Amino acid sequence: MNKYKSIVIIVAILIVIGFITVGAVLLNKQKSKTNSPVINNFIVKTIQNNTLGNYLAEPNGQALYTYNQDGFNKSNCTGSCLSLWPGYYSTKQVSGLPINFSIFKRQDNGLLQYSYKGHPLYTFKSEGPNQATGNGIGGFYLARP
Numbered sequence: 001m002n003k004y005k006s007i008v009i010i011v012a013i014l015i016v017i018g019f020i021t022v023g024a025v026l027l028n029k030q031k032s033k034t035n036s037p038v039i040n041n042f043i044v045k046t047i048q049n050n051t052l053g054n055y056l057a058e059p060n061g062q063a064l065y066t067y068n069q070d071g072f073n074k075s076n077c078t079g080s081c082l083s084l085w086p087g088y089y090s091t092k093q094v095s096g097l098p099i100n101f102s103i104f105k106r107q108d109n110g111l112l113q114y115s116y117k118g119h120p121l122y123t124f125k126s127e128g129p130n131q132a133t134g135n136g137i138g139g140f141y142l143a144r145p
Contacts, residue, residue: 044101052132064088065143072118087106
């Protein structure tokens with residue numbers, strides 16, 4: 001009888017360890033979905049905001065946006081759109097960009113615009129550094145890391 005009791009206790013302990021392990025793995029996966037990676041480089045930095053969540057900004061803190069009408073490394077924001085949502089431009093072709101960042105040449109004005117994961121980046125003319133009031137306006141959304 002003691003032999004069977006020992007086996008039952010060992011099996012019960014193994015089951016508890018299994019549940020704890022599965023729970024820890026699931027919790028870790030959930031955290032990785034909600035915690036965006038922090039990006040800080042010579043192009044952008046991540047702003048951590050309790051209300052808005054994490055978003056990308058220029059090194060000076062100017063919020064960066066993407067436009068839901070754009071294509072991969074192709075801007076569809078032109079004319080009056082571009083006057084309200086200026087592109088985030090580079091003054092020259094840059095080599096050795098951080099992963100997920102690229103520069104493309106705009107077809108309308110020939111300027112070099114940064115993109116993140118193929119999404120052209122913009123600022124909002126009505127904002128200054130450390131402001132993010134344009135999220136959701138006219139199809140523009142904060143760029144997320």
